[in-house]
Amino acid sequence: MGSRFPNKILPYVIVAPSVVIVVIFLIVPSIESVYLSLFSVSPFGNKLIFKGFANFITLFRDMEYLNSLSRSLVFTSFIVFVGLAVSLGLAVLANLKLRGAGIYRTALIWPYALSPAVAGTIWALLCDPATGVAVYLVKLITGHTYNWMTSGNLALAIVTLAATWRMLGYNVIFFLAGLQSIPRELLEAAAIDGASPFRRFWKVTFPLLSPITFFLFVMNSLYGFFEVFGLIDVMTQGGPGKATNILVYKLYEDGFVNFRTGFASAQSIVLFVFVAILTIIQFRFAGRRVFYR
Amino acid sequence: MKGRSYLVSMLAGLLAGIFFVAMTPTVSQAVTKISFWHAMSGRRLPAVERIVNGFNAAHPDIKVEAQFMGKYKEVIAKTIAAVKAGKPPHIAQVYEVGFQTMYDSGAIIPVYKLFKPGEVDFGDVVWPIRDYYSVKGKLYSMPFNSSTAMLYYNKDLFRKAGLDPNRPPTTYKDLERIGKKLVESGVVPYGFSTGWPSWIFEQAHAYHNQYYANHQNGRKGRSTKVYFNKPFGVKYAKTMTRFSNEKVYIFGGREYSANKSFLAQQIAMLIQSTSSVGSIEKAAKGKFELGTTFLPRFEGYPRGNSVIGGATLWVLKGHSKKENAAVKEFLKWIIKPEVTMQWHKDTGYFPVTNSAVKRLLDEGWFSKHPNHLTAFLQILSGVKTPMSQGVRLGNFVEIRNIVQTALEKCFAGTAPPKAALDEAAKKANRVLKEYTELYK
């Protein structure tokens, strides 16, 4: 693409605000994260001891960190795979030409407006061990009472469900946008060829949706790793027995509750590796066409 | 495009609001403003406000601004952040496990230094509380909300299960027997629960005269090793795990969440901070008869004392003389007998001075509210030993969290008690090592 405005200075001036913000608030702190990860820092920040890679070594020997890692992976995988599958199903239904389709669509996407903290609070209410409606319903059906405050895996399951639920609206919006941009002629051609609706979906719709699916895969992964902090904080604070202590929560606790700044920075670096891998995958396979928060 | 014009007008409204706020004139500067960061929520919040409002009304030239900062661990986190940012609050309410961190911070003015000798009679502070927060006989932070743990129980449920409502458990054996009876008779699904599980675990050590960490619980030099995985700690964890399997005990979450099950009469007994007595009494009124008693004991261990919990007020450096003088006024205010008495009545926290206790006795308050007396008797009848004066650990916040996790693992059955505590001790020792390295 050629230069349409031959101006030597203006492009720098108008790109400068973004660049300045990126450098000051993103690049510099990230480099500093690397630097801090090599130190042990006192709570009030007045003492600094060089530790080399000790923080990283501690990290990967720490059963708790490894536990946190595996819990995060389970948590995020569920959000991504189950969440996307359900959302796609809902989007396909909502994309049908039905009476009231507009209302259905709105009724499906609104949970997107709920914050993770709001979602967590509401689910904490539903699952309150003493009085929650979920506990009541489960007791009605199975005759058992479950206490997710003592059962780690149950707590993880509940937190995961809550987080997945909260993302449905977002996923449906994008799947709907994707479905609506599929050229009708293609589907009609397939129909004329005698393909069943199910086959049409798999052979035509699903492949055409793949950029959107891929984009949502990345966004949901990022959500599962980072954005769910509020949900964990209001529901379980990482407990019981660290069963819901996903990476971002552990990072927060070590950095801002236990004041192990260096150790927390080392965790940041590991997280960065995850994001970097995700981003590379995204650029490699999905191209730059779909790219959105 | 109706939606859009609506949006535009909304944005305009917002911007107008911003200007309105920006234009609001600032309050005149003659008043000295004191920021007081605390963690008192629920029914305690109005009690704090009562104290602050009373003070502000009596001191027109000072305005104490009480800010609720969240839970204890958040108050200390915020305080540290604010100190680093060069904008510390004047007063921060820090819980007992934050003592060592504050003490080592270099960011505080010890209370004994703030006041001139003789200006305030610290000797009037009830001894177990004074001891806890003193180093070499000098008081570092201002006692404000001190509590300990005791056992609450539901007399009506005892009756329903055919138990004597005036014979609550005194030993863990009793606790098990009574708990089983309660569950078997179908009165409740579980016998008892506790608040603050790892704090209760610390309590058990002090109460049975056991050290929690070396160097006399860190009171004679910095601790480098924890002792909670010794036989006593393991016995406690094993017992509670067994109780949990027998449904005698149910893990009730951290801090105060177990209170809810107690009030909903899903459990019949609760080991909890005495500071809940005010709210539990109020909520139980008309629903069931409340009883309180001393903490249960294991037989065959020496007698110690239940340990002081709760928080004290720390004075932060970095303020003008005038502001420090105002802080002094406020601290004097909170240990006035009338103020501390009211605070006790509202919440159940100990009245921190002997003179306040005396006046409460004279008033007949305790005979009308025997549940407010229980913990007091418990703590004053205990034995003064180095084991029960309180534990001081570097980064205790994290260590308590580590212990909490270990206990949760025991109760969930994901790790045997001994292994869980050993693992926790290893971690805690590493935390201590890192801490001592920093403050060599």
Add this chain to the structure above:
Amino acid sequence: MGYSKRFTIFAHIALIGSILIIAFPVIFALIVSTHTFQESFAFPPPFHIGGNIVHNYVAAWNRVDMGRLLFNSSFISVAVSIGKIGLSMLAAFAFTYFGDFRGKYFFFILILITHMLPLPIRIVPTFELMDDFHWINSYYALTIPFFASATGMLLFRQFFLTVPDDLCDAARMDGAGPMKFFWKILVPLSKTNMMALFLIEFIYMWNQYLWPLIVTNTNDMRVVQIGIKMLLAGEEQAAEWNVIMAGTITAMIPPLIILLLMQSSLVKGFVMRQEK
């Protein structure tokens, strides 16, 4: 393309069922927010509307100074959305209309990197930076670090690339400078994209939790999300779910309104992008 009757009925039932299941948690929260404290911890839980609605909402409002929190959340959400739209449009403009100026690709990649550095990755130093700037507990800390947007820049860049060259040529023929072209032609053309980005960024900012949690520390600077945490932290005796839910519902209303008002622009904005 018509569906068989059986299929239509099935689809309706499936949709209504899913919608009810998805909405149930919020409906129940709404119900609880109308009950008294005693009713809220009844077992079995209440399934009907109670009569304590005004009390609960007023209590939640007063307990955490909800008015102030709502103002703060609205302010930072609007400010960040506008800031992001402005900055990313300008950057996209620079990248599409000025040829290969020196350092263009470097700047381009630099802005794209934003996407790879979510806040938690740099949280400790960014927090220290706020310390150094004395920005702790200020609107600056809550807004300015969020201003850069890789996604916004890409969105506008893609859109600008589709704007017919004729428009640009015509403007230049009329003697319009680049900024005039930007204001008079590009900005009006980008409205749908701007609205879509506004919606997404507004909700994103409104829902921020971790960053406000650590950079604010007084009542007057807190945001709504932290208000919910504050209500929950008041779990001194029993969680007052009725009041907590009143606060929670209050916190979710503003983004919900924005979403419902602007959802069509969102779908349009993205359908348009899909076609390219």
